[in-house]
Amino acid sequence: MSSSSSQVSEAFAYHGIIPDVIQKAPENKLNVSFGNGLKVELGNVLTPSQVKKQPHNIEWNADKNALYTLVKTDLDAPSRDDPKFREWLHWLVVNIPGTNVGDGKILSEYIGPGPLDNSEI
Known part of the structure; x- marks a missing residue:
């Protein structure tokens, strides 16, 4: 490793x-x-x-001849102290040829983060 x-x-x-x-x-x-x-x-x-x-x-x-899946997820939404929504999907793209994300199929559009007003971010 x-x-x-x-x-x-x-x-x-x-x-x-x-x-x-x-x-x-x-x-x-x-x-x-x-x-x-x-x-x-x-x-x-x-x-x-x-x-x-x-x-x-x-x-x-990446292997340029392979297909990949890209997942952006929040594992403890809305915060680590209160993960009541648990996992939250922010983005999902499948069938990405090599690293050409733009050529993949979007199953879930990108959603930026939306932390609570009282979060420390």
């Missing part, structure tokens, strides 16, 4: 993604950037206004 794989695994475990959602972390990191060059990093905090619109660029170590 590479250093990057180890970091992904540690971040997933720290945030409860493992074992709550999946049993094992992916071997490769997903690279996501929003407008103005804002990049998602392991554990960084982005404000709702920064991620209101769908990501500008998404890349991963």
Whole structure:
């Protein structure tokens, strides 16, 4: 396992993604950037206004001849302290050829986050 794989695994475990959602972390990191060059990093905090619109660029170590599925979900909506909605779907794209997300089939349009007014974000 590479250093990057180890970091992904540690971040997933720290945030409860493992074992709550999946049993094992992916071997490769997903690279996501929003407008103005804002990049998602392991554990960084982005404000709702920064991620209101769908990501500008998404890349991963992909086989250009394979089809992929992209899911953006909130695992503890509306907050970690009160996850009454539990998992909330923000975006679902299927049949993505390689990393060409724009060529995939959108099953659920991108919905930016909508935290409660009293959240700390």
